[in-house]
Amino acid sequence: MKRYRIGQIVPSSNTTMETEIPGMLRAREMVRPERFTFHSSRMRMKHVNKEELAAMDAESDRCARELGDARVDVIGYACLVAIMSMGHGYHRASQERLTSVVKAEGAETHVVNSAGALVDGVKVMGAKRIAVLTPYMKPLTDMVVSYLENEGLQVVDRVSLEISNNLDVGAHDPKRLPGIVAGMNFSDCDAIVLSACVQMPSLPVISQVEALTRKPVITAAVATTYAMLERLGLERIVPGAGALLSGAY
Structure with a gap:
């Protein structure tokens, strides 16, 4: 039985990603042998507007470093609209930058984001x-x-x-x-x-x-879970989470 550490970069007012992603991976534990623990770092945001989203995204490097300190196996940046508000294609730039940030801290951690x-x-x-x-x-x-x-x-x-x-x-x-x-x-x-x-x-x-x-x-949460499992090299299957996590893909 192998254990994986799941990291999330979460807006400070987000109350869902730390329930839905653990909920899906706990459901997966009922049908597959891998086990998961969950670890978060938060960026300040209360209202979903372009100004607060941009200010929040500027904190993502700090969050990545904190999760890198915990040597999590994968980090999910859990705010789709923050990424998309930064301009077309920004999910690639953000993922590349945060991957470099954690590597600079000596952590071999995969990084995904909900937008990508x-x-x-x-x-x-x-x-x-x-x-x-x-x-x-x-x-x-x-x-x-x-x-x-x-x-x-x-x-x-x-x-x-x-x-x-x-x-x-x-x-x-x-x-x-x-x-x-x-x-x-x-x-x-x-x-x-x-x-x-x-x-x-x-x-x-x-x-x-x-x-x-x-x-x-x-x-967005289902897609993020799929991406995390894919980066970890695990079978992308979660009961009750829809077509993408049915095992067909």
């Missing part, structure tokens, strides 16, 4: 046309859509819940999501991004939305 993980996860499933649900204000959702389309994806429909306070995003009831998705134009899409935000809870209803829509469902 979502882009890659959608492509792993072979999806090109997607419907996207976000908690963001419309200008931030437009920015996310622009980022995804710059990566070669086509967003056929989007919904913005327009929640600016990050604690309120984390308090959004996931049971509302199936009804919201039911009102979206998803018939002509290849996959549904149920939550393009690692703070908006969605894990409990992924299977329900897949059954409702008959479409594969992915979330």
Whole structure:
């Protein structure tokens, strides 16, 4: 039985990534032998706006160093919109920089981020046309859509819940999501991004939305978990976490 240390760089007001990612990996422990521990470092952010996101991202190097000190096996930068707000393709620059930061501290630690993980996860499933649900204000959702389309994806429909306070995003009831998705134009899409935000809870209803829509469902948290397992060289399978973690990919 091998144990892996999972590190997360988390916005200070995020209350979801430290429940959903451990929840998925604990579920995996029921069907696979590997075991996981969880370790976080936080960046200050309360409101989801461009100014606070930029200030928060500037703290990510410090967080990477702290997690490197713990010699975690993989680090997940858990804020999709912070990465995407920094400009097209920034997930690659951020990942490269933070990898260099931890290596400079003597740690051989893999680094992923939720923005790049979502882009890659959608492509792993072979999806090109997607419907996207976000908690963001419309200008931030437009920015996310622009980022995804710059990566070669086509967003056929989007919904913005327009929640600016990050604690309120984390308090959004996931049971509302199936009804919201039911009102979206998803018939002509290849996959549904149920939550393009690692703070908006969605894990409990992924299977329900897949059954409702008959479409594969992915979330930022699911994609981040997939990316972490991939970097660790582990089988990408988690019961109840949707198509990407079904073992088919």
